[in-house]
Amino acid sequence: MRKRLATIIVSTLSTLMFTACAPGIFVAGAAAGGAVIYDHRDFATQMDDHNIVYQIKQRFADNDQLIKDSHISVSSFNHVVLLVGETPTPALRRKANRIANNTPKVRRVFNRITVAPHPSIKQAANDSWLTTKIKTAMLAEKGLHSTQIKVVTEKRTAYLMGLVSRKQADIATNVTRHVAGVNRVVKLFEYTH
Numbered sequence: 001m002r003k004r005l006a007t008i009i010v011s012t013l014s015t016l017m018f019t020a021c022a023p024g025i026f027v028a029g030a031a032a033g034g035a036v037i038y039d040h041r042d043f044a045t046q047m048d049d050h051n052i053v054y055q056i057k058q059r060f061a062d063n064d065q066l067i068k069d070s071h072i073s074v075s076s077f078n079h080v081v082l083l084v085g086e087t088p089t090p091a092l093r094r095k096a097n098r099i100a101n102n103t104p105k106v107r108r109v110f111n112r113i114t115v116a117p118h119p120s121i122k123q124a125a126n127d128s129w130l131t132t133k134i135k136t137a138m139l140a141e142k143g144l145h146s147t148q149i150k151v152v153t154e155k156r157t158a159y160l161m162g163l164v165s166r167k168q169a170d171i172a173t174n175v176t177r178h179v180a181g182v183n184r185v186v187k188l189f190e191y192t193h
Helices: 002-019 043-061 064-069 090-101 121-140 166-177
Strands: 026-030 033-037 071-077 080-087 108-115 149-154 157-164 184-191
Touching: 043 064, 043 071, 043 080, 043 090, 064 090, 071 149, 071 157, 080 090, 080 149, 080 157, 080 184, 090 108, 108 157, 121 149, 121 157, 121 166, 149 166, 157 166, 166 184
Parallel strands: 080 108, 157 184
Antiparallel strands: 026 033, 071 080, 149 157
């Protein structure tokens, strides 16, 4: 069991490291020999998502208040943007939302930014650890194509994004709900059928 868990952790970390460099198809060693990891988005859409995140972060960086006073994480999947984090005022929350909505190729924005002070380093580390635990649990779940799912964790809330079937969404949601430390699961999936 320990050897299988170690293999899953190594595969998860490898996936996290290499998917940013080579989107699309990635082959990783798994307990049964090898696993092909496939993203349903075409290459152009994957690049668009990467560029959307980059453009939004650049526009945030151009605004001193958003950078200095706020903690905002930006994700994009299939031209759908998720904003999570904290900002000290409703006005800054609205500004972040406007920036994301006015970014080329963005189809929809889920603004889950809360008006609150910065989280502690401990909370941020806990959220990162929860994301890793969720991805590892998904990778271990038989029948789940977890590489098609983006996981973002903020204040123990897990946001799940992806282009998946309803069956895959249900399996992923169920797995996530059972990860120790997750308080809430928010599904932001787009369904293939």
